[in-house]
Amino acid sequence: MKPRSRPTLVRRLVSGLATLVVLAVVVVANRPMVAAGAEALHTYQINRQSYKEKFGHWARLPVPHGFRVNAIHAALLHTGKVLIVAGSGNNRDAFEEKSFRTVIYDPATDEFTEVETPTDVFCAGHTFLPDGNLLIAGGTKSYEVLEEDVEHAAGVMKIKNESPDGGPREFRKGTRLLSASGQAYLTRTKVTVPAAAKMTHGGTVMVHAGEAEVWVDAERTGDAPVVRQPAQYTLDGLTGADARNLYGVSDKITHEKQEYGGDKTSYEFDPVTEKYVRTGDLRDHRWYPTLIGLTGGDVLAVSGLDEFGRILPGRNERYLPDEKRWVAAPELKRYFPTYPGLHLMADGKVFYSGSNAGYGSDTEGRTPGVWDVKRNKFREVPGLRDPKMTETSSSVLLPPAQDQKVMLLGGGGIGESEESTRRTGIVDLDEKKPAYRPGPDLPRPARYLSTVLLPDDSVLTTGGSSGYRGGMYRGTPRSDLFNAQIYRPAQNAFVTAAESTVGRNYHSEAILLPDGRVITMGGDPLYDRSGTNAGTFEQRIEVFSPPYLFQGERPRITAGPAQVARGATARITTPDAGRIASARLVKPSSVTHVTDTDQRSVALTLNRTAGGVDVTVPGKPGLVPSGWYMLFLVNDSGVPSVAHWVRVR
Structure with missing residues (x-):
């Protein structure tokens, strides 16, 4: 047989160029077909056993339409089910309609059920109690009003009562208060003002006025009712002694933005009956608080915005589980920004990582430290890189807990800053003088990053975005991060995991399931992909199977104590x-x-x-x-x- 001749180098180059030209024409003329082909190839690659063994695998969870909610909070109950709490779900219409939602997902059966939600627990705080009930406290009493939407000047009014006689006085919603210039202001809700208290100081009887606060709105629109200096107001219709003893005081009444107002309701969610059980109210209204269990079983509530949208000035309180009530904790006065990242230490102290959700002073309360909650002593922990980028960062007690190391990951600038960081920091709390040391950088700058402890002593980090609420970052209108990575403490290094397919940013969660998978949900972008229209809350749910689930037969537990x-x-x-x-x-x-x-x-x-x-x-x-x-x-x-x-x- 005559041997075939091999093409020369020139002929091969010409042939290759011709092929590329043909392919280019096909790509231009058949973009959908090429995209479909690329998608099919990607689907094939990520479903190969060898790929899953190395990187793990993501899968969408089919959620029936009637159970799609805006996941704001999530918790794994000891029944193995996932509690998904929306409340009003950052939706003003739902809030005004009192449409509050909670859904339970059972990973064992893939079934969803709806739970009656009594009040708006949107942006509450929560933590598990020793008996397995989930304590949920605070939430939303009122939605924010942006400055451009404020038609009637408004502010907080203190109604004072200087009479110790006659008991508390109740004033209906819409009660008018008049300024010296004749401007009228209407109370937004009813308000009860306690009587004055008689107190004896050095043999002298003194009267301390009772007081209560309430929102007031100017009766007229425009700038005339605006007040920027402290002033006193008369209650319309009062005469005689009442007119002298009862009056209003306000520091300012303006068209400024009105922040979210916190609620004071508190519940224990029972995983067995799957119901909210009302407890005693919080002492303070709280929106964006952190709850943390202490060694004796009590729970500490810190920070949050009060009912008028003001950050609480370090006024914290305790929950007594046996009595189902909250008590003031003036001995533990300490100021934190909202949703501070707190971790219980082996010796019973509390470590504040520096992570927070942003509301509050841009300087006070942002420095990490060890808080001795028995003596109310706080020792600052130095060494964190990018110390002004802890807002919307994540922190986690690294596994195993015996090592007493906390890792802080990512974060962004204060407020609506577009900046974020790749920085991580690790602190060894067993050291005599704990200090943050640099950890490995994240692959990309990230805020809202979810961190999940896995049973093999690694940490899955997933989701997040580089920009504020998934928005603009260095010219990109949407900045969601789909890359996931697994941190291995023993090697102090990240390894790449499979990429997710759903963007997660503000209001997102990730939780380890009892079968070793990780469920991810939520995401509340500021804008859509174009960067011009309002974003849509992400209601799709994904589940990640880590690489260890593709590496051979799993060990079995056949029995163990309850x-x-x-x-x-x-x-x-x-x-x-x-x-x-x-x-x-x-x-x-x-x-x-x-x-x-x-x-x-x-x-x-x-x-x-x-x-x-x-x-x-x-x-x-x-x-x-x-x-x-x-x-x-x-x-x-x-x-x-x-x-x-x-x-x-």
């Missing part, structure tokens, strides 16, 4: 005892605005026995707070079991 005491040893039966390398207690997440005071992973000492393993729980309540945990066994290939639920007492 509860265990701190310091005690428990027997976990498993047919895979010979390959079990570690055991972890992972506290279920309760997250909003990338703030999660519950999330932690505790290492258990492990002894293999015939047919099972014996695990010992650490004895420190600051390391292992009382409550429900997911117990995972992890084999020598890094593959975790499905979790066994256990209550630590």
Whole structure:
């Protein structure tokens, strides 16, 4: 047979160029076909077993239309179900219609159910109680009003009562107060003013006026009713002694923006009955507060905006679970911006990472530090790079919790700044003088980044955006980040994970499920893709399967105790005892605005026995707070079991 001749280099180059020209023509003429082909190739690649073993896999969760809500808060209940709380969902129409929503998702059956939501718990605070109930406190009493929408000048009025006689005085909504110049202002709600109190000082009886605050709106539009100096007002219609004893005082009445007003309702959500159970009210109205459980079982509520949209000046309070009521905690006065990132330490102190959601002073309360809540002493922690970029950052107690290391990730400038940072910082709280040290940079500048502890002692970081609320960042109208990465503390490095397909920014959450997957939801962009129209809240839900779920058979837990005491040893039966390398207690997440005071992973000492393993729980309540945990066994290939639920007492 005559051998075939090989084309010369010139002929091959000409042929290749001709092919490229033909392909270029095909691309231009058939853009949809090319895009479809690229999509098909991408789908093929990400579904290969070898790809999933290395990078993991994302899948959309089919959510029935009637159960699509604006996920503002999310928590994993000890029933294994996910509580998704919208409240009014950052939707003024829903707020005015009192349409408040809560949905429960069951990962075991993929079923959704609706839960009656009594008040607007939008932007409340929450944390788990030792019995597994979720304490939810605060929320929204009123929506913001932008300056351009303020037609009637408004402000906060103090109604004072200098009479100790006659008891409290109630004034209806619309009560008129008159200025010295005759301008009239109407109360926005009814208000009850307590009587004055008689007090004795050095033998002299003194009267301290009772007072109550209320919003007032000018009766007339325009600038004439604007007041920028403190002034006194008379209550229309009062005569005689009442006219002398009852009056209004206000510092200013303006057309300025009116912030969201906090609510003071408080509930325990019962995972078994799946109902909100009303408790005693908060002492203060709170919007954007942080709740954190303390070693004795009490819960501390800090920060938030009050009912008039003013940040609380360091006035904190405690919840007493046995009594279902809140009490003032003047001994723990400390100012924080809203939604501060707080983490309970092994010794019972509280670490403030510096992460926050933004409302508050641009200087006060933003420095990280260790807070001794027994003596109300605060020791600042230095060393954080980009210290002015902690707003909308994330922080997490790294696994295992025994290492007492906290990592802060990303963040942005104060307010509606377009700037963000790739910076991470890690602090070892066991050091004599803790200080942040640089961690590995994120692949891209990120704010609103979700962080999820995985059973193999790694941390999934996903979602977020580079710009404020997913908006403009360095010329790009939408800045959502689809890249995900896994931080490995042992190597102090990130490894690349599969990319998500749904953008997550402000008002988004990510939670570890009992089967080892991660559910992600929410996202509230300021603008759409064009950067000109208002954004739409993201109601799609995605689930990420980490690489360990594609790396061989999973170990099984066949039996274990329903509860265990701190310091005690428990027997976990498993047919895979010979390959079990570690055991972890992972506290279920309760997250909003990338703030999660519950999330932690505790290492258990492990002894293999015939047919099972014996695990010992650490004895420190600051390391292992009382409550429900997911117990995972992890084999020598890094593959975790499905979790066994256990209550630590």
